[in-house]
Amino acid sequence: MKNKKDKITEMSEKELKELASQLGKPEGDKGIKIAQMMNESNISMTRKTLEHLSLEDNDKILELGHGNANHLTEIFNKASDLQYFGLDISELMKQEAENFSIEHHFNQKSTFQLYDGTNIPFSDHSFDKIFTVNTLYFWEKPNDLLNELKRVLKPNGILCITFVDKETMNRLPFTDYGFTKYDQNTFSKLIEKSELKLTGTKLYTEIIKSKSGEEMERKYWVMTLSKSTKN
Numbered sequence: 001m002k003n004k005k006d007k008i009t010e011m012s013e014k015e016l017k018e019l020a021s022q023l024g025k026p027e028g029d030k031g032i033k034i035a036q037m038m039n040e041s042n043i044s045m046t047r048k049t050l051e052h053l054s055l056e057d058n059d060k061i062l063e064l065g066h067g068n069a070n071h072l073t074e075i076f077n078k079a080s081d082l083q084y085f086g087l088d089i090s091e092l093m094k095q096e097a098e099n100f101s102i103e104h105h106f107n108q109k110s111t112f113q114l115y116d117g118t119n120i121p122f123s124d125h126s127f128d129k130i131f132t133v134n135t136l137y138f139w140e141k142p143n144d145l146l147n148e149l150k151r152v153l154k155p156n157g158i159l160c161i162t163f164v165d166k167e168t169m170n171r172l173p174f175t176d177y178g179f180t181k182y183d184q185n186t187f188s189k190l191i192e193k194s195e196l197k198l199t200g201t202k203l204y205t206e207i208i209k210s211k212s213g214e215e216m217e218r219k220y221w222v223m224t225l226s227k228s229t230k231n
């Protein structure tokens with residue numbers, strides 16, 4: 001039986017580039033399917049991230065790169081009176097997330113906004129909890145975005161950044177196109193340049209199954225951060 005890498009390796013360069021571009025910014029009819037696939041295959045990463053965030057009643061939460069946001073149900077089950085704000089660079093993902101939110105009656109407590117991928121359109125100290133799953137690879141200005149995250153985080157707030165480790169990414173050929181890959185070392189170096197403090201580094205290993213049943217090992221990091229100063 002062919003493994004996932006073999007199947008992906010059979011894709012042409014054009015197909016790999018298209019897949020990479022859809023993962024970084026889903027668009028069109030294909031984008032809807034890709035977003036569904038991402039949400040299902042990444043839900044374990046999102047769940048672990050939510051565990052590390054320790055959501056509490058009345059928390060104001062920001063998520064960067066929510067995709068179709070089909071995980072909103074899991075978020076609102078964690079605590080009462082949460083207020084959720086989602087930012088994405090994809091107009092399609094904003095629409096899909098809004099549709100899901102309306103269908104599931106979350107629209108009173110969730111808001112979705114497009115932004116430019118770097119400048120966060122909220123005022124200082126806005127959020128108790130901030131998280132992002134599988135978006136780090138696409139950040140065009142990681143230092144600037146980290147400063148923005150620090151700015152909008154409340155003084156005692158928690159930020160979780162979750163990403164697949166470079167070693168796993170290297171086994172996926174589409175990640176050669178437009179992805180910046182990180183491991184613990186390169187991530188820590190990035191954080192050293194910011195005014196954020198790394199308070200937790202946790203590596204998870206899991207076996208994931210594609211729809212057609214092939215298995216592969218995935219290693220991913222849930223990095224927990226706080227402000228290093230009270231500003």
Ligand SMILES: C[S@@+](CC[C@H](N)C(=O)[O-])C[C@H]1O[C@@H](n2cnc3c(N)ncnc32)[C@H](O)[C@@H]1O
Binds near residue numbers: 023064065090139140
């Ligand atoms: C690979 S998908 C991950 C979606 C979801 N978080 C998951 O793990 O399944 C990447 C998402 O991040 C968005 N994105 C890419 N760059 C971003 C950035 N700088 N800020 C926020 N979202 C971004 C994309 O549009 C897409 O919705």
